[in-house]
Amino acid sequence: MRHATFDNGVVEMSHGAGGRDMADLIRHLFVAAFDNPDLTGEEDQAILSFPTGRMAISTDGFVVSPMFFPGGDIGSLAVNGTVNDVAMGGADPVALSCSFILEEGLPLADLSRVVESMATAARAAGVRIVTGDTKVVERGKGDGIFITTTGFGQVREGVSLSARNGRPGDVVLVSGTLGDHGVAVMGRREGFDFDTDIVSDCAALNGLAGALLDAVPQTRLMRDPTRGGLAAVLNEIAEASRVGITIREDALPIRAGVAGACEILGLDPLYVANEGKLVAVVPPEHAQAALAALRAHPLGAEAAIIGELRADPDHFVEMETAFGGRRMVDWIAGEQLPRIC
Amino acid sequence: MKYVEDFRAPKLARALAARIAAEVESGRDYRLMEFCGGHTHAIFRYGVKDLLPANVRMIHGPGCPVCVLPITRLDMAIALARRPKVTLCTYGDMLRVPGSRKQSLLKARAEGADIRMVGSTMDAIRLAEENPDREVVFFAIGFETTTPPTAVAIKAAEARGLANFSVFCNHVLTPAAITNILEAPEIRQMEAVEIDGFLGPAHVSVVIGSQPYDYFAEEFRKPVVIAGFEPIDVMQSILMLVRQINEGRAEVENQYTRAVTPAGNAAAKALVAEVFELRRTFEWRGLGRVPYSAFRLRDRFAGFDAERRFGMTPDRAVENKACDCPKILRGAAVPSDCRLFGKQCTPQTPLGSCMVSDEGACAAYYKYGRRRAAPNRREAAE
Numbered sequence: 238m239r240h241a242t243f244d245n246g247v248v249e250m251s252h253g254a255g256g257r258d259m260a261d262l263i264r265h266l267f268v269a270a271f272d273n274p275d276l277t278g279e280e281d282q283a284i285l286s287f288p289t290g291r292m293a294i295s296t297d298g299f300v301v302s303p304m305f306f307p308g309g310d311i312g313s314l315a316v317n318g319t320v321n322d323v324a325m326g327g328a329d330p331v332a333l334s335c336s337f338i339l340e341e342g343l344p345l346a347d348l349s350r351v352v353e354s355m356a357t358a359a360r361a362a363g364v365r366i367v368t369g370d371t372k373v374v375e376r377g378k379g380d381g382i383f384i385t386t387t388g389f390g391q392v393r394e395g396v397s398l399s400a401r402n403g404r405p406g407d408v409v410l411v412s413g414t415l416g417d418h419g420v421a422v423m424g425r426r427e428g429f430d431f432d433t434d435i436v437s438d439c440a441a442l443n444g445l446a447g448a449l450l451d452a453v454p455q456t457r458l459m460r461d462p463t464r465g466g467l468a469a470v471l472n473e474i475a476e477a478s479r480v481g482i483t484i485r486e487d488a489l490p491i492r493a494g495v496a497g498a499c500e501i502l503g504l505d506p507l508y509v510a511n512e513g514k515l516v517a518v519v520p521p522e523h524a525q526a527a528l529a530a531l532r533a534h535p536l537g538a539e540a541a542i543i544g545e546l547r548a549d550p551d552h553f554v555e556m557e558t559a560f561g562g563r564r565m566v567d568w569i570a571g572e573q574l575p576r577i578c
Numbered sequence: 579m580k581y582v583e584d585f586r587a588p589k590l591a592r593a594l595a596a597r598i599a600a601e602v603e604s605g606r607d608y609r610l611m612e613f614c615g616g617h618t619h620a621i622f623r624y625g626v627k628d629l630l631p632a633n634v635r636m637i638h639g640p641g642c643p644v645c646v647l648p649i650t651r652l653d654m655a656i657a658l659a660r661r662p663k664v665t666l667c668t669y670g671d672m673l674r675v676p677g678s679r680k681q682s683l684l685k686a687r688a689e690g691a692d693i694r695m696v697g698s699t700m701d702a703i704r705l706a707e708e709n710p711d712r713e714v715v716f717f718a719i720g721f722e723t724t725t726p727p728t729a730v731a732i733k734a735a736e737a738r739g740l741a742n743f744s745v746f747c748n749h750v751l752t753p754a755a756i757t758n759i760l761e762a763p764e765i766r767q768m769e770a771v772e773i774d775g776f777l778g779p780a781h782v783s784v785v786i787g788s789q790p791y792d793y794f795a796e797e798f799r800k801p802v803v804i805a806g807f808e809p810i811d812v813m814q815s816i817l818m819l820v821r822q823i824n825e826g827r828a829e830v831e832n833q834y835t836r837a838v839t840p841a842g843n844a845a846a847k848a849l850v851a852e853v854f855e856l857r858r859t860f861e862w863r864g865l866g867r868v869p870y871s872a873f874r875l876r877d878r879f880a881g882f883d884a885e886r887r888f889g890m891t892p893d894r895a896v897e898n899k900a901c902d903c904p905k906i907l908r909g910a911a912v913p914s915d916c917r918l919f920g921k922q923c924t925p926q927t928p929l930g931s932c933m934v935s936d937e938g939a940c941a942a943y944y945k946y947g948r949r950r951a952a953p954n955r956r957e958a959a960e
Contacts, residue, residue, distance in 0.1 A: 487588075500582060503936070560809050561588045561595070562625015564946040567925075 243349040248339045253373030266349060267369060270356040275332070275367040283367035285332055291392035293328035295319055298385040304351065307421045308436030311384055312354035314512060317441045318463065319388040320362045324443040325459045325515065327398040327450060328390030330362065335386045336370040340379035351382060362441035364388070390443075396450055402457035403478030405548040408524035412445060412515045412531050413438070413539040415467055416495040419509035423502065435494045440513030445536045449517060452530030457518045466508040468566045470516050471554045474546075481549025484566070487559040488543045507556075508569045518546065585808030586624065594813040595629040601820050608634045610819055611909055612777040613756060615642030615937025616807045622946035624809035634816065637909040638939040640755055640864055641779060643720035644671045645907055645931045645938045648861045649895035651748050652677040655717050658746065658888060659683065659691040665709065666746075667702035668717040669724075670695045671935045676928055678896040699731035706735070706743035715884045716745045723781045725749040725873065726846040729853040732875070732882050744884040747874055750860065752782045753790045754871030758862075759908060760798045773909065775819040777812065778804035780834055787842025791830045799828040806834040853879055863931060864907030903930035906939050913943040920944060 243266055251258040268278040275283045297319045304311040316333065323330040335355070339348065359366050417438040424435065446459055462470040467489075475482050491506050499506050513536065519527045524542055531537035544556075554566040602608060612618055618638045621627060627636065640646050656677055659666035666683070673684045673695060687693040692712070696702050699716055706714035718728045728745060735743040756776065778791055783804045791802045801822035805815035815833040822829060832838050853876060860872030875883040884890060901923070902916035913919050913932065923929040925941055932938035936945075 558623075558625045559588055560586055560624040560626070560629075561591050562628035564622060564625045567945045 243345045246345045248341055248343040248345060248348060248373055250341055250373050250375070252339065253371055259371065262371065266352055267371075270352045271359065271366040272356070273365040273367070275365055276369075283332070283334075285367065285389075287331075287389075288391055290394070291328075293323045293326040293390040293392050294387065295322035295326070296385065296387040297322060298383065300380065300383050301422065302380060303422075303425050304347070304381055306425045306437055308418075309439035309512070310351055310354050311382060312351035313358040313439050314437075315384040315386045316355050316358035316362060316364070316366075317439050317512060319386040320364055321442045321461045321512075321515075323388040323390035324441075324446040325398070325461055326390070326392060327396035327446070327456075327459070328392040329447065330364045330388050330390040330441075330443050332365050332367045332389045333359065333386050334368045335366055335384060337372070338379055338383040338385075339371065339373045340381050341373055341376040343381050348382065351384075355384075358441065362443055393450060395454060396456075398456065398458045400458055400460065400474050400477035403474055403480055403518045403546045404457070404520075405480055405546050406521050407457055407518050407546040408521050408527075408542055409471070409482065409484065409544045409546065410517045410519065410524070410527055410531065410540060410542050411462075411467065411490065412442075412517070412537040413513075414490045414492045414495065415462070415511060415514065416491060416499065416506035416509035418463075418512040419466070419504075420495045420498045422510075424498065435492065435498065438511055438513035440536055442513065442515050442536065445531065445534045446515060448534045448537075449515075449527060449530050453519055453523045453527045455520055455523055456527065457520065459518075460516045462511050462514060462516055464510050465569050466506070466510055467516065468505075468507040468554070469568060471566060472568050474516075474518065475549075475552040475554050478546065479552060480546045481552055482544060482546050482554045483557065484544030484554070485557045488541055490539045490541050507566060521545075582808065585806065585810040587810065590810050591629060591813055594810070594817055598629075598634065598813070598817050598820060599631050601817070601824065602631050602633060603824060604633070606633065607774070608820055608823060609637055609772050609774045610634065610777060610816065611637040611639045611759075611773045611775075612805075612812075613639035613641040613752065614777075614779045614782070614807075615645070615935065615939075615942075616780060617777055617805065617812060618642070618939055618942050619937050620807050620809055620812055622942040625946075626809050626812055627947075629813065630816065634820070637773060638906070638912070638942075639759070639776075639909055640862070640907040641721065641752065641782075642907075642932070642935055642937040642939070643724065643750075644675055644935040645903065646750065646755070646862045646864065647672075647675070647719055647748055647931065648863045649677055649897060650861065650892045652683075653681070653893055653895055654890050655746055656681050656683060656686050656691075657893070658715060658884065658890060659686050659693050661713075661888070663711070663713050664888075665692040665694060665705060665712045665714045666717055667694050667696045667705060667714060669697075669719065672717060672719060674928060675931050675934050676898075678893075699727045700734070703731050703734050703738075703740065703743060706740050707738070710742055712742060714743050715888075716743070717748075718745050719748045721750060721752050721779070721782050722785045722850075725850050725854065726785065726843075729849045732853050732879055733849070735882055736879070741881075744882045744887050745875065746884040746890070747854070749854065749873040750862065751871050751873070752779055752786070753793070754868050755862065755865060756791075756794060758865050758868045758871070760794065760800065773800065774823050775801040775803070777815050777819070778802045778830070780805060780807045780811070780837070783832075783834065783838045783842070785843050785846050788830055788832050788838055788840050789842075795828045795830045801828045802830045804830070804832045804834050804838050806837065852876075862907075864904035898929050901930040903932045903940070906932055913940040916940070
C-alpha cells in the first residue's frame with residue numbers, strides 16, 4: 238500500500254515499521270495536517286526558541302472509548318486536555334508533542350479524521366504540534382488508537398498558581414455547566430442505550446484562563462475538573478491547601494439533560510468528567526471581578542460562584558444540599574464507568 | 579427532571595421538618611427502620627437527618643441487595659467465573675464485594691476470568707447469542723425489583739432456544755426478611771433492636787403491592803409506611819409514622835401512592851410465579867438462614883439453572899471476624915461502631931459488603947456522613 242490516500246485501507250504493521258509506509262503516513266497525514274514551520278518530519282526533534290522565564294510542562298495519555306463522541310473525539314481531547322493542564326498552571330501553551338499508538342486494522346479514514354481534528358483543535362488553541370511518534374501494535378493489543386500529548390507553555394509573569402494556595406474565606410468558582418463530557422461519552426457507549434442531545438464540552442481553556450488572570454492576577458489556583466469531576470478537584474484543593482470547602486448545591490450549574498441522564502444512570506454530576514471547564518479559587522474581595530471576567534468570555538457564560546474555603550482540620554468537602562441538609566462530597570471510590578478521556 | 583425536583587423542594591422540606599418537630603413528643607424516642615438501601619442513600623445524600631429532631635432515629639435495614647448476599651454465594655460465583663468457557667455477567671455493584679480469602683469478581687477478572695458488567699439481563703442474553711461457544715451465566719441478585727427482569731431473560735432464552743445461557747439465582751424476598759428481623763428471638767434478645775416503625779420499600783412495593791405488609795402491622799403491632807425514594811417522600815413518611823406512633827396505631831399506610839397499589843404489578847408477579855419457586859430456606863448475610871426467603875428456578879426451567887447445570891456447591895466461607903456488617907444489616911449496630919470503619923475498611927478497600935454499594939449503610943456513612951464521626955469534630959457521633 239504505497240501511496241495511501243487515507244480514505245480507505247487500514248493501519249498495517251508496516252505503518253510503524255520505519256519504512257516507506259511509515260514515512261508516507263508521517264509526511265502525508267501528520268505533517269500535512271499539523272502544518273507548521275517547526276514540524277518538518279525530517280528531524281528527530283523539534284528545536285524551539287523559548288523565551289526566558291518559567292516553563293510549564295504537562296503530559297497526558299488519552300484512551301477514550303468510543304473514539305468519536307458528540308462534541309469531540311480522541312483527537313480534540315488529546316489537544317485540549319493537555320493545553321488545559323498547561324493553562325491551569327497560569328501558562329500560555331506554546332507547543333505540543335504527540336505520540337500515537339495505533340492498532341493494526343484501524344481504518345485510515347478514522348485515523349485521518351482524528352488527526353484533522355487535532356489540527357483544528359491546535360489551531361483554535363493557538364498551539365503548534367511540533368514533534369511526534371507513531372507505533373503500531375498487533376490487532377487485539379490496543380483499542381484502535383491511544384494518543385499521548387505533552388504540552389509546553391510560558392508561565393505568566395507574576396502569576397503563581399498552586400493547589401496549596403487556598404486560604405479560609407477564599408471563593409470557589411466554576412466556569413460553566415458540570416458533567417457534559419462524561420454524559421455525552423456515556424450516551425454513546427455500548428450497553429448504555431439512551432439518546433441524549435448533550436454534547437461534550439471539550440474545549441481549550443487557555444483563552445478563558447488568560448482572561449481570568451488578566452482580570453484577577455491574585456487568583457490562587459485553577460484546576461480543570463476532568464476525571465473524578467468537581468468532587469475530585471475540590472478534595473485535591475482541600476488536602477493541598479489544608480482547608481475545608483463548603484459548596485452550595487443550588488449554585489451548581491448543571492444542564493437539565495445532564496441532571497436527567499445522571500438520574501437515570503444513577504450517577505452524581507459532581508463525579509462526572511468535564512473537558513472544557515475550570516475551577517478557580519480567588520480571594521473573596523476579587524470574587525465578583527473573577528465572575529465577571531469568566532462570564533465575559535464565550536466559554537464562561539454560565540460561570541458561577543459555588544462555595545467557599547473554610548478552616549477545617551479534617552479537610553472535608555461538604556455541600557449544603559438544595560434540600561436544606563448537609564452532606565460530605567468525598568472522592569469517588571473505584572471506577573465503574575467506561576474510559577472517558 | 580421537573581417532576582423529580584418537586585420531590586426535592588427545599589420549601590416543602592422545611593415545612594415537613596417543622597411539622598415533624600411540632601408533632602414529636604419530647605421524652606419519647608422514635609426508632610424507625612428504613613428497610614431499603616435506597617432510603618438510606620436518600621437520607622444521606624440529601625442530608626435528611628439534619629432536618630429531623632434528635633429523638634427521631636433512623637435505623638438502617640438490610641435492604642441492600644449486594645449487602646445481604648452471603649459470602650458463600652459470592653464465592654460460588656467467583657469459582658464459577660474461573661471455569662474455562664464460562665462468561666459471568668453481573669450488575670456492577672457486585673464486582674468489588676469482598677469474598678473469602680481476599681477474592682472478588684474484580685480480582686478474578688484481572689486474573690483472567692471472563693466477567694462482564696451488564697446494565698440489564700437482556701445484555702446477558704445478547705452476549706449468549708453472540709458467543710455460542712461460551713457458557714453465559716447471569717449472576718442474579720436482588721429483591722422483588724430485579725427478579726422480574728431475570729424471569730424475562732429466562733423466558734427469552736427459552737423462546738430463542740439459547741442452550742448456552744443460565745442464571746445463578748440469588749433473588750430474595752423482602753417480607754421474609756422483615757419478619758425475620760421482628761421475629762428472630764436471638765436477634766431480639768441478644769441485641770435488643772427496638773424498632774417503633776418501618777419505612778416500607780418503594781420499588782419493591784411497586785411490584786408486590788402494599789398488601790404483603792398487612793401481616794407485620796397486625797402481627798407485630800408495628801406501623802409501616804410505604805415510602806418513595808425522594809427526600810420529600812422520606813420526610814412525609816416519617817411524619818406519617820410519627821403520627822401513627824403518637825396515636826398508638828399500627829397500620830400499613832402508603833405514602834408512595836403515585837406508584838404503589840395494594841395489589842402491585844400483576845403481570846410481573848405472574849411472570850415471577852411462572853419461572854420461580856420458593857426455596858425452603860436461604861442464607862442472608864447478617865440474618866442467617868431465613869425460611870422461604872428466596873427463589874430458585876422451577877423444574878421446567880432447570881436447564882437454565884446454573885446451580886444444577888454446573889453442579890455448583892458451596893465451600894466454607896471465610897468472614898472477616900472484625901467486620902460488623904452482619905450486625906449493621908440487622909440494625910443492631912451503626913457503621914461507626916465497627917472497628918474497621920473508615921480505617922482498614924473504606925470504599926477503596928472494602929472489607930465488608932456494606933462498604934461497597936451506594937445503598938450500603940457503611941458506604942453511605944463514609945461518603946456522606948463521616949463528618950459527624952470525625953475525630954476533630956465536636957458533633958456527636960450518631
